[in-house]
Amino acid sequence: MHTDFKQELNEQQLQVVLETERPLLVLAGAGSGKTRSLIYRCAWLIKEKKVPPKNILMVTFTNKAAKELQERLQNILGYSVQNLWVGTFHHICTRILRNEASFLPFRQNFSIYDENNQLSLLKKIYKEHSLDRERFPLQPVLNRISSYKNRLLLPEDLNEYNLEISMENYKLDRTVPKIYELYQQNLLLNNALDFDDLLLYTAKLLQNNELVRKKYQQQFQYVMIDEYQDTNYAQFEIVHQIAAEHQRICVVGDDDQAIYSFRGATIRNILEFEKDYADAIAIRLEQNYRSTSHILELANAIILNNRHRHSKTLWSELGEGYKPELFVYEDDMEEANKTADLILQLHEEGIPFREIAVLYRTNAQSRVFEYACLQRNIPYTIVGTVHFYQRKEIRDLLAYLTVIFNPSDNNSLLRIINEPPRGIGSVSINRLMEFASQNHLSLYQTIQNVQAIQSIQPGIKKKIAEFAEKLEDWHRKAESTPVLDLVKEVIDSLDLINHYKNSQDPAEISRVENLIEFVSSVSEFSERWIEEYDKSPLLEDFLPFVALQTDIDRVNEAADTVYLMTLHNAKGLEFECVFITGLEQELLPHLRSMNSKYSIEEERRLLYVGVTRAKSRLFLSYAKYRRKYDSFYFTEPSIFLQELDPNLFAGYNDAVTFKPKPANKVYAKPKTLNNNQFYIGQKVWHTEYGPGLVLNVDGNGPEARLTISFSSGKLAKIIASYVSPEPI
DNA sequence: ACAGGTTCTCTTTTT
DNA sequence: GAGAACCTGT
Numbered sequence: 054m055h056t057d058f059k060q061e062l063n064e065q066q067l068q069v070v071l072e073t074e075r076p077l078l079v080l081a082g083a084g085s086g087k088t089r090s091l092i093y094r095c096a097w098l099i100k101e102k103k104v105p106p107k108n109i110l111m112v113t114f115t116n117k118a119a120k121e122l123q124e125r126l127q128n129i130l131g132y133s134v135q136n137l138w139v140g141t142f143h144h145i146c147t148r149i150l151r152n153e154a155s156f157l158p159f160r161q162n163f164s165i166y167d168e169n170n171q172l173s174l175l176k177k178i179y180k181e182h183s184l185d186r187e188r189f190p191l192q193p194v195l196n197r198i199s200s201y202k203n204r205l206l207l208p209e210d211l212n213e214y215n216l217e218i219s220m221e222n223y224k225l226d227r228t229v230p231k232i233y234e235l236y237q238q239n240l241l242l243n244n245a246l247d248f249d250d251l252l253l254y255t256a257k258l259l260q261n262n263e264l265v266r267k268k269y270q271q272q273f274q275y276v277m278i279d280e281y282q283d284t285n286y287a288q289f290e291i292v293h294q295i296a297a298e299h300q301r302i303c304v305v306g307d308d309d310q311a312i313y314s315f316r317g318a319t320i321r322n323i324l325e326f327e328k329d330y331a332d333a334i335a336i337r338l339e340q341n342y343r344s345t346s347h348i349l350e351l352a353n354a355i356i357l358n359n360r361h362r363h364s365k366t367l368w369s370e371l372g373e374g375y376k377p378e379l380f381v382y383e384d385d386m387e388e389a390n391k392t393a394d395l396i397l398q399l400h401e402e403g404i405p406f407r408e409i410a411v412l413y414r415t416n417a418q419s420r421v422f423e424y425a426c427l428q429r430n431i432p433y434t435i436v437g438t439v440h441f442y443q444r445k446e447i448r449d450l451l452a453y454l455t456v457i458f459n460p461s462d463n464n465s466l467l468r469i470i471n472e473p474p475r476g477i478g479s480v481s482i483n484r485l486m487e488f489a490s491q492n493h494l495s496l497y498q499t500i501q502n503v504q505a506i507q508s509i510q511p512g513i514k515k516k517i518a519e520f521a522e523k524l525e526d527w528h529r530k531a532e533s534t535p536v537l538d539l540v541k542e543v544i545d546s547l548d549l550i551n552h553y554k555n556s557q558d559p560a561e562i563s564r565v566e567n568l569i570e571f572v573s574s575v576s577e578f579s580e581r582w583i584e585e586y587d588k589s590p591l592l593e594d595f596l597p598f599v600a601l602q603t604d605i606d607r608v609n610e611a612a613d614t615v616y617l618m619t620l621h622n623a624k625g626l627e628f629e630c631v632f633i634t635g636l637e638q639e640l641l642p643h644l645r646s647m648n649s650k651y652s653i654e655e656e657r658r659l660l661y662v663g664v665t666r667a668k669s670r671l672f673l674s675y676a677k678y679r680r681k682y683d684s685f686y687f688t689e690p691s692i693f694l695q696e697l698d699p700n701l702f703a704g705y706n707d708a709v710t711f712k713p714k715p716a717n718k719v720y721a722k723p724k725t726l727n728n729n730q731f732y733i734g735q736k737v738w739h740t741e742y743g744p745g746l747v748l749n750v751d752g753n754g755p756e757a758r759l760t761i762s763f764s765s766g767k768l769a770k771i772i773a774s775y776v777s778p779e780p781i
Numbered sequence: 782a783c784a785g786g787t788t789c790t791c792t793t794t795t796t
Numbered sequence: 797g798a799g800a801a802c803c804t805g806t
Contacts (some may be wrong), residue, residue, distance in 0.1 A: 478782050621794050
């Protein structure tokens with residue numbers, strides 16, 4: 054292993070590996086090989102310093118990064134490492150909280166609530182307490198609660214000093230703590246935690262319980278944190294409680310890539326590391342191994358406009374390469390079409406689709422690109438928009454699994470009590486709820502004792518009892534049955550496949566595919582689990598995995614597809630060719646970020662992150678008009694473009710002032726879609742239902758109603774603008 | 782109980 | 797323009 058080192062790493066990277074016994078701050082520029090350094094450091098600890106893997110804590114930003122780290126570690130060491138604590142903060146906290154639940158106000162089989170669950174809980178609270186959704190809008194209230202939690206403030210910790218009451222929002226500011234209190238009570242009633250709770254309760258536990266704190270200080274002898282610039286106060290405190298004693302902590306980050314302050318991340322953590330850990334040394338990695346220098350020049354020029362940063366200049370030995378190109382388009386449709394044409398051109402030049410990414414600020418921008426790719430037969434993967442786990446059929450199935458694991462979860466039980474329909478309507482449900490609250494029972498306990506409720510009709514009682522018995526049966530089985538078998542049994546027993554297959558609505562048919570994909574994802578999870586732990590995973594192992602899984606974690610790199618994603622999702626990735634689109638005022642920087650200097654700097658970092666993803670080709674663009682909701686808007690080029698020297702872009706050598714290049718006419722005009730062209734017998738394509746044949750056309754233009762026979766065998770009436778003619 | 786229609790609300794980024 | 801909430805007729 055020694056010899057590999059010297060060749061694989063530069064001097065600073067080597068220092069990152071070897072400096073294991075004192076606090077270490079690694080200021081690593083984009084593409085400077087920080088991940089590689091971390092992996093070698095980990096390998097060095099295990100192989101040369103004989104540190105047992107279970108004594109190493111390694112925090113990554115995504116689950117995907119954790120998985121990759123483990124794979125690469127295996128490649129270096131030549132064997133698979135078991136019992137290493139590697140994962141995201143949320144994942145590691147879940148493990149700790151499950152272990153230590155006896156000290157906490159919830160039980161170890163707690164549910165993890167995502168935003169949808171949070172909202173439905175909050176809506177229920179609003180109803181019960183007649184709260185006004187106009188005066189106290191849901192999302193802002195949730196954001197406030199989240200911000201309290203990120204500062205480790207539970208409702209009982211709130212006082213006049215930390216409430217932050219403002220004049221403009223007096224009423225809201227005064228009421229949020231009361232809603233927060235109800236919300237938190239309700240979570241615990243359901244034996245559920247939201248994402249922020251995972252961090253909050255872990256941090257509080259480590260702060261307040263000496264026994265537990267000592268235990269984890271002992272266990273985690275070596276601590277490493279990636280993307281440290283995007284940690285919040287709660288995360289800082291968790292790390293600090295564990296590492297402050299032995300001080301064998303290594304954090305890696307780049308203040309220029311901090312893009313998550315909206316969820317409480319504070320750049321303070323990285324800027325003050327040397328104050329928090331007095332003995333710390335700092336290592337800077339500035340040589341970039343990813344991009345050619347024209348791209349880095351642009352990146353450096355962009356970030357130079359930020360005032361709040363450590364100064365740093367990236368350089369590379371990969372040669373000048375291509376200059377970045379800038380395009381200005383008429384509207385968002387043209388932007389999408391021309392971008393897709395460029396993608397085809399790059400592909401013809403020999404660049405695989407998977408090496409091309411289209412990045413944008415907001416998820417809503419993905420639609421037009423998806424459409425343009427579809428028309429040209431360009432394979433693509435959208436990361437982000439409709440998460441797999443947010444589809445109705447998957448959420449329903451997950452609600453079943455959640456209730457089976459955590460019967461106290463009334464919220465999830467309500468979701469499935471009549472799904473698929475089994476004749477339990479709102480009247481009966483209300484009577485169940487009434488009985489539950491009068492007798493201080495959970496909804497689950499209530500349905501188990503449904504015979505005791507006078508007000509419910511005998512016929513419906515029978516249905517409820519059957520349902521209750523099924524759940525209880527699965528609940529008992531789940532303790533010992535592998536999760537894969539359990540999931541299959543639930544799907545079979547509920548006859549979900551036929552339920553969706555026999556539906557008249559073609560939208561329901563695609564649900565079958567999703568269920569099948571879900572089963573195969575459980576199967577894949579099981580295989581990996583068996584590989585690591587030599588036993589089949591149970592439901593309790595699987596649930597936290599799905600709850601904390603994100604869209605980017607599901608990306609399948611084997612497929613040769615173009616990637617469409619937000620700039621946030623692109624963090625940590627790299628591509629041969631990158632398109633950054635929508636460089637307009639109010640979009641990038643986003644309207645909601647334009648009110649403060651600080652948040653504009655964060656938007657600029659977002660652009661910087663995007664630019665530094667590109668290895669050899671970079672294309673920036675904006676449109677002069679953009680469709681927003683249902684009308685067109687004039688746009689203005691992004692301030693981030695205006696502040697740049699035009700010479701940084703190709704074709705601007707003589708220009709003194711910023712003048713965007715008009716869209717290049719060299720590229721073939723795309724086949725623009727004329728909606729009148731739909732005709733009976735035409736082959737068409739629909740994003741969700743796949744290929745089909747037009748049987749009838751009712752009306753004209755984009756409003757026309759098409760009757761389509763899809764290959765799946767079903768008929769559907771669909772508005773013309775949702776279908777595209779099949780590419781030839 | 783439930784299907785089908787209409788109105789209302791919310792539209793930045795995400796673990 | 798999408799999704800949820802609400803309403804109405806069978």
